Amino acid sequence: MNVNEIRRQFPILDQEVNGHPLVYLDSAATSQKPLSVIQTLDEYYRGYNSNVHRGVHTLGTRATDRYEGAREKVQRFINASSTEEVIFMRGTTTAINTVAQGYGRENVREGDEIVITHMEHHSNIIPWQQLAKATGAALKYVPLQEDGTLSLEDVRETITPNTKIVAMTMVSNVLGTMNPIKEITEIAHENGAIMVVDGAQAAPHTKVDVQALNCDFFAFSGHKMGGPTGIGVLYGKKNLLNIMEPIEFGGEMIDFVGLYESTWKELPWKFEGGTPIIAGAIALGAAIDFLEEVGLDAIEEHEHQLAAYALDKMAPIEGMTIYGPKDPQKRAGLVTFNMEGVHPHDLATVLDSEGIAIRAGHHCAQPLMKWLNVSSTARASFYLYNTEEDIDKFVAGLLKTKEYFSDVF
Numbered sequence: 001m002n003v004n005e006i007r008r009q010f011p012i013l014d015q016e017v018n019g020h021p022l023v024y025l026d027s028a029a030t031s032q033k034p035l036s037v038i039q040t041l042d043e044y045y046r047g048y049n050s051n052v053h054r055g056v057h058t059l060g061t062r063a064t065d066r067y068e069g070a071r072e073k074v075q076r077f078i079n080a081s082s083t084e085e086v087i088f089m090r091g092t093t094t095a096i097n098t099v100a101q102g103y104g105r106e107n108v109r110e111g112d113e114i115v116i117t118h119m120e121h122h123s124n125i126i127p128w129q130q131l132a133k134a135t136g137a138a139l140k141y142v143p144l145q146e147d148g149t150l151s152l153e154d155v156r157e158t159i160t161p162n163t164k165i166v167a168m169t170m171v172s173n174v175l176g177t178m179n180p181i182k183e184i185t186e187i188a189h190e191n192g193a194i195m196v197v198d199g200a201q202a203a204p205h206t207k208v209d210v211q212a213l214n215c216d217f218f219a220f221s222g223h224k225m226g227g228p229t230g231i232g233v234l235y236g237k238k239n240l241l242n243i244m245e246p247i248e249f250g251g252e253m254i255d256f257v258g259l260y261e262s263t264w265k266e267l268p269w270k271f272e273g274g275t276p277i278i279a280g281a282i283a284l285g286a287a288i289d290f291l292e293e294v295g296l297d298a299i300e301e302h303e304h305q306l307a308a309y310a311l312d313k314m315a316p317i318e319g320m321t322i323y324g325p326k327d328p329q330k331r332a333g334l335v336t337f338n339m340e341g342v343h344p345h346d347l348a349t350v351l352d353s354e355g356i357a358i359r360a361g362h363h364c365a366q367p368l369m370k371w372l373n374v375s376s377t378a379r380a381s382f383y384l385y386n387t388e389e390d391i392d393k394f395v396a397g398l399l400k401t402k403e404y405f406s407d408v409f
């Protein structure tokens with residue numbers, strides 16, 4: 001599929017915003033959805049809406065087959081060794097909180113260490129702060145290098161035999177930095193720690209192989225990869241999931257319930273309390289089919305090209321500060337920046353008046369903003385449906401904004 005064919009699969013892109021054709025450059029916040037995903041949701045609610053894993057009626061069986069079929073698709077997508085290791089939950093945030101509480105409370109003690117980095121999203125910081133507070137463990141940060149990358153030397157120095165959990169993002173949602181997760185996992189394991197990977201910005205854009213990474217947990221969100229909101233995945237190694245306690249208790253997740261004691265279902269259902277996110281999971285399966293049809297390698301290459309093109313066009317603009325690695329091969333498909341003399345929110349507002357959607361703010365990464373010594377930034381993020389023409393319009397919008405603000409002040 002070429003980019004024009006891909007674009008035709010995303011009906012939302014075919015509209016005008018403020019009198020201009022929409023240029024959507026905010027896919028790191030949430031991606032748009034292909035027709036096949038929208039149709040899958042429609043088919044479910046029109047054709048076989050039903051609860052799963054209970055009863056024998058035809059609609060229920062169909063829904064159960066499709067729900068468990070989606071789990072198999074996720075298993076293949078990330079190369080998990082079994083469907084028992086694939087747990088559906090609301091998204092990355094819920095998945096990381098589940099590990100912090102379900103694994104952390106039982107396995108982290110006073111004097112232990114939890115290691116993260118300065119480039120984490122809040123959802124990979126706060127669950128660990130809370131765990132550290134509850135257990136008396138120390139929370140430690142691997143420092144960043146000048147260009148926003150991690151050095152393995154710093155990682156080696158920060159992780160010690162007292163470290164019980166290392167939690168890091170695979171791709172930064174602000175800097176675009178791609179972290180060497182396989183190598184960091186090795187260092188974590190050498191020190192007897194487990195490795196938790198925030199894959200929210202990785203799974204949509206690059207081929208993930210959890211067995212090759214050898215990480216212990218991997219979390220990602222469906223809505224950033226063409227799927228609906230409200231569905232995500234926690235991958236965990238079976239031996240760890242088996243010793244981990246659920247954090248939600250109720251229907252669906254039980255084997256036997258007595259008056260005072262209950263037992264849990266086997267994996268993966270022990271972590272899926274309550275009626276699951278049935279339509280969301282089935283539609284995530286459709287999103288995976290779509291991404292695989294285009295090809296993850298092709299998507300990654302396309303985004304690298306767009307990022308390189310954007311960096312090339314933006315760098316010469318006077319007063320432009322671009323954050324993160326300079327080498328486009330070392331970064332994912334997003335560019336975070338500031339324009340001298342223009343607040344990022346003003347910039348985003350002017351661009352919106354031209355139909356161009358970008359994000360401005362702290363990007364749920366306040367510690368990183370502190371490290372960058374700014375209160376907020378602007379960010380353009382790209383996905384498989386974006387084109388060089390989108391970037392040309394965005395750069396023209398930047399120049400227009402610059403002109404506008406230099407006239408005003």
Ligand code: 7TS
Pocket residue numbers: 028029030091092093094121123124169171172173198200201221359363364
């Ligand atoms: N981790 C990273 C690296 C993220 O980028 C995000 C969301 C999350 C975790 C949380 O995912 P959720 O689906 O549970 O919310 N990032 C962004 C963003 O960059 N702009 O809006 C949301």
